[in-house]
Amino acid sequence: MEKILDCEKAQGFIADFWAKNLPESQKNELEKHLEGCAECREAWEFAQSIRMDYAALPLPEPSANLQEGFEQILKKYKNKNSFWEQWATFFKQLFTPEKLPVWGYSLALLAVGFGIGYYWANKPQKDDNQLATLSAEVQAMRETMVMTLIKQPSASKRLQAVSLTQELSSVDAQVIEALFFTLNHDENANVRLATLETLYQWADRPAVREGLIKAISQQDSPMVQITIAEMMVALQEKKSAESFRKLLESKDLDQNARQQIEKSLKVLL
Amino acid sequence: METLTDNALMTRVKQGNYDALGLLFKRYQKPILGFFYRMNGNAAESEDLVQMVFERILRYREQFRSEGEFRTWLFHIARNVQHDFFKKQQKEPFNKNWEDWAAALEAENTADGDLEKIQDLALLDQALKHLSPDKREVLVLSRFEELKYSQIAEILNITEANVKIKVFRALQDLKRIYQTLEHGKNT
Numbered sequence: 445m446e447k448i449l450d451c452e453k454a455q456g457f458i459a460d461f462w463a464k465n466l467p468e469s470q471k472n473e474l475e476k477h478l479e480g481c482a483e484c485r486e487a488w489e490f491a492q493s494i495r496m497d498y499a500a501l502p503l504p505e506p507s508a509n510l511q512e513g514f515e516q517i518l519k520k521y522k523n524k525n526s527f528w529e530q531w532a533t534f535f536k537q538l539f540t541p542e543k544l545p546v547w548g549y550s551l552a553l554l555a556v557g558f559g560i561g562y563y564w565a566n567k568p569q570k571d572d573n574q575l576a577t578l579s580a581e582v583q584a585m586r587e588t589m590v591m592t593l594i595k596q597p598s599a600s601k602r603l604q605a606v607s608l609t610q611e612l613s614s615v616d617a618q619v620i621e622a623l624f625f626t627l628n629h630d631e632n633a634n635v636r637l638a639t640l641e642t643l644y645q646w647a648d649r650p651a652v653r654e655g656l657i658k659a660i661s662q663q664d665s666p667m668v669q670i671t672i673a674e675m676m677v678a679l680q681e682k683k684s685a686e687s688f689r690k691l692l693e694s695k696d697l698d699q700n701a702r703q704q705i706e707k708s709l710k711v712l713l
Numbered sequence: 714m715e716t717l718t719d720n721a722l723m724t725r726v727k728q729g730n731y732d733a734l735g736l737l738f739k740r741y742q743k744p745i746l747g748f749f750y751r752m753n754g755n756a757a758e759s760e761d762l763v764q765m766v767f768e769r770i771l772r773y774r775e776q777f778r779s780e781g782e783f784r785t786w787l788f789h790i791a792r793n794v795q796h797d798f799f800k801k802q803q804k805e806p807f808n809k810n811w812e813d814w815a816a817a818l819e820a821e822n823t824a825d826g827d828l829e830k831i832q833d834l835a836l837l838d839q840a841l842k843h844l845s846p847d848k849r850e851v852l853v854l855s856r857f858e859e860l861k862y863s864q865i866a867e868i869l870n871i872t873e874a875n876v877k878i879k880v881f882r883a884l885q886d887l888k889r890i891y892q893t894l895e896h897g898k899n900t
């Protein structure tokens with residue numbers, strides 16, 4: 445176990461060397477490791493053998509076309525910007541005195557139009573009600589499907605359930621609860637990850653946000669931990685910091701997840 | 714006269730002063746062109762991509778955060794443009810196989826003094842082109858664009874530790890390719 449950790453560090457040092465950023469003290473430390481490790485030693489010898497003045501290889505000079513193309517793009521954007529100014533001129537032209545009779549006629553037509561519209565809008569709305577009932581039924585059917593599928597033993601069925609929830613026009617507390625149960629207890633990391641991404645869509649709801657923060661301590665898959673950490677940064681959710689700090693205390697935490705969480709914590713604080 | 718910082722110029726662009734982008738273009742057209750050229754090896758295509766980068770800067774100018782570093786943001790955009798370009802082309806650049814390159818190098822092999830150094834560099838250049846794009850990318854950004862690993866981490870949206878792992882793996886692949894090419898050259 446110790447050797448793996450050492451290699452990781454050594455390989456980081458070799459990467460630093462490539463970036464011309466390896467201090468002498470660390471170089472000595474690295475050389476000690478290389479005595480006993482062929483894999484790292486080979487990579488190190490190669491990194492040292494290749495020429496450092498590689499950047500001396502010629503690059504193409506920017507051509508006149510490039511400059512010209514850039515100026516065209518700039519011009520296009522400047523024109524876009526004056527778009528509203530163009531509209532302003534257009535309207536000014538419309539309201540010149542000689543056009544007033546035309547406007548009188550138009551306004552009369554418009555008034556008739558409003559009258560007809562008003563009549564239609566106040567007609568008994570039988571059709572609309574029928575439509576509303578129908579879509580409520582579709583919605584209820586979908587919800588039932590979600591709730592059934594999400595309890596299936598097959599992971600692909602459960603994944604299907606999760607993606608179905610995205611088609612629901614609105615989700616009620618029951619569905620959210622089912623999703624959180626899946627997020628926290630499903631044995632399959634892919635299902636949990638998909639659930640997480642679905643829940644993220646409704647992250648503007650306080651209940652969903654709170655549930656996500658609570659989930660931090662329940663997850664053991666690094667991918668899920670990393671994703672939650674990234675989401676919390678995107679949401680700027682400072683309340684999650686406490687849960688992350690607790691997670692960092694755990695010895696079993698995956699190395700990559702630890703790095704992402706530490707990175708996220710820095711942004712959140 | 715005081716020169717304006719990148720961020721000050723970009724802030725002006727954000728406010729609608731598009732001409733300020735002209736100065737940023739002067740500063741960065743070469744590094745960005747270099748990045749694309751090292752990634753795809755085609756000068757004309759690379760110029761098109763540089764233009765796309767600056768068009769995206771205008772389109773997404775509102776997203777620039779003045780607390781951030783302009784250069785990092787710029788390379789983040791360039792990297793995405795390059796990525797989309799690969800995807801659209803549905804092909805790997807530098808599709809030649811190693812034997813072709815080895816043969817080409819052999820034909821040029823009229824060894825004498827300085828020529829040897831140039832050939833070493835050319836060999837490395839070719840080897841780099843055979844790396845997978847995601848590996849080539851970290852090597853190009855770090856060594857040739859001289860971005861720090863912390864900046865590359867930001868550009869690629871991964872941790873710094875992950876950048877180092879990628880660089881190390883890229884070096885391992887590069888070594889394998891380099892040695893194959895070298896072998897071809899010497900036989």
Ligand SMILES: [Zn+2]
Pocket residue numbers: 450451452454477481482483484485
């Ligand atoms: Zn090692």
